[in-house]
Amino acid sequence: MKIPAAVRPLYLLWQVWHHPLLNLLLPMYCKICHGRLLTDENLYFCGECWESSPRIERPFCTFCGKPHQALSGLGERSNFPCADCRKKPNSFVRRIWGAAQYSEAVARGIRLFKFYGKEPMAEPLAALMLAFAEKEMDAEGYDCIVPVPLYPSRERERGYNQSRLLAEHLLHFFARCTLDESLCRIRPTRAQSTLKSVDRAENVRGAFAVKGDALKGKRVLLIDDVITTGGTVTECARALRRAGVQEVDAFAPALAFASLRLDR
Numbered sequence: 546m547k548i549p550a551a552v553r554p555l556y557l558l559w560q561v562w563h564h565p566l567l568n569l570l571l572p573m574y575c576k577i578c579h580g581r582l583l584t585d586e587n588l589y590f591c592g593e594c595w596e597s598s599p600r601i602e603r604p605f606c607t608f609c610g611k612p613h614q615a616l617s618g619l620g621e622r623s624n625f626p627c628a629d630c631r632k633k634p635n636s637f638v639r640r641i642w643g644a645a646q647y648s649e650a651v652a653r654g655i656r657l658f659k660f661y662g663k664e665p666m667a668e669p670l671a672a673l674m675l676a677f678a679e680k681e682m683d684a685e686g687y688d689c690i691v692p693v694p695l696y697p698s699r700e701r702e703r704g705y706n707q708s709r710l711l712a713e714h715l716l717h718f719f720a721r722c723t724l725d726e727s728l729c730r731i732r733p734t735r736a737q738s739t740l741k742s743v744d745r746a747e748n749v750r751g752a753f754a755v756k757g758d759a760l761k762g763k764r765v766l767l768i769d770d771v772i773t774t775g776g777t778v779t780e781c782a783r784a785l786r787r788a789g790v791q792e793v794d795a796f797a798p799a800l801a802f803a804s805l806r807l808d809r
């Protein structure tokens with residue numbers, strides 16, 4: 546939007562002051578600690594709550610991304626596979642990356658983003674992923690970024706695909722990648738969060754397909770909003786590999802561990 550020169554100083558003043566002014570009239574509070582919000586940096590959370598939500602730090606599993614709890618936070622330690630992944634490697638997803646644990650402010654933020662139409666949450670969640678990617682990932686390691694698709698009627702209802710919004714932001718770091726939407730959901734599925742982990746694999750079985758052959762031979766980074774059992778990303782990766790994709794890794798702002806078992 547082009548701002549006329551005459552009103553530009555007023556516009557700049559508005560940019561700087563509209564949040565504090567709005568906050569004065571309609572106070573906003575952190576959804577975790579209920580403290581007054583003074584900036585709109587993390588939208589619904591104060592800086593302290595947002596920052597203290599646990600990030601995933603080294604050492605973590607080289608396959609499922611799960612931190613080796615007792616050892617985490619030791620900085621430069623090398624990552625290594627966990628016992629579960631050594632026993633039963635996932636044959637479709639090469640590795641899963643997650644920036645934070647699905648708890649506290651980050652979990653609340655993802656739910657607001659996904660179920661309550663809070664589209665601007667894309668920015669702080671993507672910032673979380675970018676900070677992780679800069680530390681741990683290779684910007685040249687992929688050819689395409691592919692969001693986990695929604696069924697068209699679900700996307701119309703929500704107004705956006707949250708994974709696609711995250712994927713768009715990630716192009717700042719994975720600058721050589723293209724955003725590819727050849728992966729589609731060919732039948733409606735129930736929200737995985739409403740199901741027990743044993744039913745999740747069945748819910749998404751055969752739900753994805755790839756249009757055309759643009760992804761043939763490509764290295765794909767698949768983007769989801771949260772990875773819990775790994776059922777959805779595994780099923781997406783199965784369809785991608787069947788379409789000739791060379792390798793698939795998955796990346797989400799958060800991983801939920803209580804029931805993290807990869808569907809093989």
Ligand SMILES: [Zn+2]
Binds near residue numbers: 576579580590593595
């Ligand atoms: Zn707070």
Ligand SMILES: [Zn+2]
Binds near residue numbers: 627628629
């Ligand atoms: Zn693992």
